[in-house]
Amino acid sequence: xxxxENKPIIEIRNLHKYFGDVQALRGVDLSVERGKVVVIxxxxxxxxxxxxRCINHLEVETEGEVWVDGKRLNExxxxxxxxxxxxxxVFQLFNLFPHLTVLDNIVLxxxxxxxxxxxxxxxxxxxxxxxxxxAEKADSFPAQLSGGQQQRVAIARALAMxxxxxxxxxxxxxxxxEMIKEVLDVMLALAKEGMTMVCVTHEMGFxxxxxxxxxxxxHGLIVEKGTPQTLFNNPQEERTKLFLSQILHH
Amino acid sequence: MTHSTDIDPSKVSASTAVQGRKKTLQExxxxxxxxxxxxxxxxxxxxxxxxxxSSFGEALAFIRIGIGITITTTLYAYxxxxxxxxxxxxxxxxxxxxxxxxxxxxxxxxxxxxxxVLIFYIALVAVPDSLxxxxxxxxxxxxVGLGFIGGPLAGINNDSxxxxxxxxxxxxxTYGAFLAEIFRAGIESIGKGQMEAARSLGMxxxxxxxxxxxxxxxxxxxxALGNDFVAMVKDSSLVSMLAVRDITQVARLYAGRTxxxxxxxxxxxxxxxxxxLVLSVLVRILEKRLHGNSRK
Numbered sequence: 001x002x003x004x005e006n007k008p009i010i011e012i013r014n015l016h017k018y019f020g021d022v023q024a025l026r027g028v029d030l031s032v033e034r035g036k037v038v039v040i041x042x043x044x045x046x047x048x049x050x051x052x053r054c055i056n057h058l059e060v061e062t063e064g065e066v067w068v069d070g071k072r073l074n075e076x077x078x079x080x081x082x083x084x085x086x087x088x089x090v091f092q093l094f095n096l097f098p099h100l101t102v103l104d105n106i107v108l109x110x111x112x113x114x115x116x117x118x119x120x121x122x123x124x125x126x127x128x129x130x131x132x133x134x135a136e137k138a139d140s141f142p143a144q145l146s147g148g149q150q151q152r153v154a155i156a157r158a159l160a161m162x163x164x165x166x167x168x169x170x171x172x173x174x175x176x177x178e179m180i181k182e183v184l185d186v187m188l189a190l191a192k193e194g195m196t197m198v199c200v201t202h203e204m205g206f207x208x209x210x211x212x213x214x215x216x217x218x219h220g221l222i223v224e225k226g227t228p229q230t231l232f233n234n235p236q237e238e239r240t241k242l243f244l245s246q247i248l249h250h
Numbered sequence: 251m252t253h254s255t256d257i258d259p260s261k262v263s264a265s266t267a268v269q270g271r272k273k274t275l276q277e278x279x280x281x282x283x284x285x286x287x288x289x290x291x292x293x294x295x296x297x298x299x300x301x302x303x304s305s306f307g308e309a310l311a312f313i314r315i316g317i318g319i320t321i322t323t324t325l326y327a328y329x330x331x332x333x334x335x336x337x338x339x340x341x342x343x344x345x346x347x348x349x350x351x352x353x354x355x356x357x358x359x360x361x362x363x364x365x366x367v368l369i370f371y372i373a374l375v376a377v378p379d380s381l382x383x384x385x386x387x388x389x390x391x392x393x394v395g396l397g398f399i400g401g402p403l404a405g406i407n408n409d410s411x412x413x414x415x416x417x418x419x420x421x422x423x424t425y426g427a428f429l430a431e432i433f434r435a436g437i438e439s440i441g442k443g444q445m446e447a448a449r450s451l452g453m454x455x456x457x458x459x460x461x462x463x464x465x466x467x468x469x470x471x472x473x474a475l476g477n478d479f480v481a482m483v484k485d486s487s488l489v490s491m492l493a494v495r496d497i498t499q500v501a502r503l504y505a506g507r508t509x510x511x512x513x514x515x516x517x518x519x520x521x522x523x524x525x526x527l528v529l530s531v532l533v534r535i536l537e538k539r540l541h542g543n544s545r546k
Contacts, residue, residue: 058446095447099466108461109451154447161451194393 005143007070008035009165009196010055017050017220024050026220027064032165039207042217043243046200051217052167055198056087068250069164085113088158092170094150096142096157102129103138106157114161121160128156132186148179155186166190168199176248202247208232216240254395294518309504309513313521316500320525323414323496324486327421328479334422335429340459342434353430360427366488368424373416373492381406417489425482432478436471437463469540476533480526487522497521 008031008214009220016184017025024047029093040048053059054066057073057080059210066073071083092177097105110116116124129135142150151171158166168187172180184206201207207214208228215225216237224237232248235241273281334407341353360368388403411419440463448458458534468475492497505514 049251056450058450081449081452081454085452087450089447089450091447093443095441095443097444097447097466099469109448109453112457112461113452157451184293 006034008032008200009069011065011067012051012054012068013065015051015054015066016061016062017047017054017059019060024220025054025061028217028222030215030222032196032198034196035194036212037191037195037199038209038213038215039211040198040200040209040215040217041202041247042223043241046217047220048217049169052169052198052200055165055167056084056089056167078157081113085109085161086164088161088166090151090154090158090166090168090171092173094142094147094154094174096150096154098142100141101138102134102140102142102145102153105142105153106160109157110160124160125200127158128160129153132156132158133182146179147175148182149174151179151183152186155190155234157167165198167174168197168201169186170200170202172201172203191192204232204248216243218243254298278432289523292520292523296516299516305510306517309501309517312504313497313501313514313517316495316497317521319414319494320483320486320496320498323418323421323489323494323515324479324483327418327425327486328482330418330422331425331429332475334426336433338426338430339433340438342430343437357427358428360424365424365485366491369417369420369488369491370481372420373413377411377416377419378408381408381410405471413492414494417492418493420492421482421486421489424485425478428478429475432471433467436467436474439470441464472537472540473533476529476537480529480533483525483529484522 010032012028012030012031015025015030016023023084028047028048028051030038030051035129040051042048050059054061054073055068057066059226061073068083068149069086071079073080073083079203096102097108098106103122103125106126106128107118110121110124114121126135126138129138132155134149134152134156137145137149137153145153155166155171171187172183175183180203183234184203187206188210189198197210199206199211210233211228213225214228214231214240216231216235224231224235231240232244235244301307324471338353338356341349342357344353345351363371384403385406388400388406391400392404393400437459444462445458446464448462449455453461486496487498490496490502493499495503501514501518505511508514
């Protein structure tokens with residue numbers, strides 16, 4: 001008998017998304033097993049961010065179905081907030097709350113959404129800050145931190161909710177080169193701990209080291225997928241080859 | 251805001267270093283607030299008039315009776331206008347078609363009618379008509395045997411709400427629409443990413459508004475809110491048209507009785523100037539404080 005445990009935690013069927021007349025996704029199927037790390041690559045405008053944002057319903061699908069942990073995402077679904085609480089999201093521009101300290105950034109949703117006590121929320125926040133390596137910045141404001149530090153706070157904020165899934169939307173694209181590694185290290189450690197992750201990123205080194213599956217998207221479709229080795233070393237599709245040659249050879 | 255995140259700390263310190271550079275004499279002359287000197291001269295002149303000329307002293311003693319009404323009317327009206335403005339401002343950006351259009355209709359109606367006309371209309375038409383409606387409902391409830399609810403309602407008449415209260419209602423409704431636009435602009439100034447980040451953590455729309463968007467939005471519009479408070483102190487003079495005894499009304503009474511127009515209106519102008527100047531300074535201090543506390 002198939003139990004909830006061995007079903008895919010994310011199941012996407014025939015996903016279409018229009019923005020006005022523009023079709024961002026044109027029929028995407030995807031399933032992600034528990035504990036797996038999926039990296040989505042592709043040229044800009046290929047729909048990879050839109051796909052990611054459909055997984056926690058920041059974008060509402062035009063057609064098709066998105067299932068997360070056995071629940072269908074639906075605009076009328078009153079559970080959407082509790083489903084989102086199980087899905088951590090890390091944004092390209094961090095989106096920390098600038099009016100709150102680093103600690104309060106991490107405490108807020110634990111209190112409001114999870115209903116944790118102040119003491120428990122603060123303790124969890126400190127643990128997560130330690131985990132991402134910036135325990136000493138708890139009382140700083142986001143504007144006082146470097147980009148890399150801000151992104152690590154954003155990861156800690158998401159992790160403090162004890163999510164079952166982590167989504168990363170180009171988490172290193174807005175960072176100066178010397179700060180990319182500190183963020184990737186945190187992501188890599190997270191992958192090793194068995195977190196289910198879906199990452200949109202151009203960091204091929206991270207994909208090679210952490211990904212169970214790499215997906216190449218173009219024009220709103222999944223063109224090709226496979227392990228990092230097969231997709232990077234032996235791509236089958238012309239579009240994949242072209243994209244990889246552009247991104248790797250310079 | 252997300253854009254604050256691209257600020258490179260080294261560049262920030264560089265720009266403050268430029269500000270810390272010693273200014274030249276010419277720059278100091280250009281930047282000195284000479285107009286404050288003008289205010290100072292006016293203040294001394296007023297003090298001189300009031301202390302040496304008995305007619306000005308008498309006018310002040312009479313007119314200052316109205317200060318309490320001016321201040322309480324403004325404070326009550328502004329407090330109510332803040333609530334109305336916040337509700338209407340949130341309504342303006344609501345995804346609910348009905349709520350959004352009702353809020354927009356309110357704002358557009360108020361903005362299209364002169365304040366004086368609105369004050370007359372609300373105090374002398376809208377409020378009496380509402381009272382009449384309450385009374386009719388009360389009479390009907392009593393006639394169908396629900397006297398315990400209907401009785402008090404049926405007792406309502408046109409004197410149930412004083413002109414002072416009507417003046418407050420009229421000012422609140424008017425300024426509620428102005429403040430709604432300020433709140434709306436403030437909320438829209440906060441990047442979409444803030445709402446998305448809050449929602450992605452599982453917060454509801456209302457929670458995200460309350461804990462994430464509004465605190466930032468209100469901080470951004472604080473100067474505008476302060477300016478409108480000062481503007482309301484001045485516009486409160488319009489309630490004198492309803493015979494509410496604020497300083498303008500008292501000054502008019504004084505001038506009419508004594509024919510000392512110069513004394514009455516000089517004192518009146520200086521009283522408003524004094525109140526608005528003090529308030530402007532307070533608003534500036536408040537702004538600086540809130541700014542200093544959070545960002546640095």
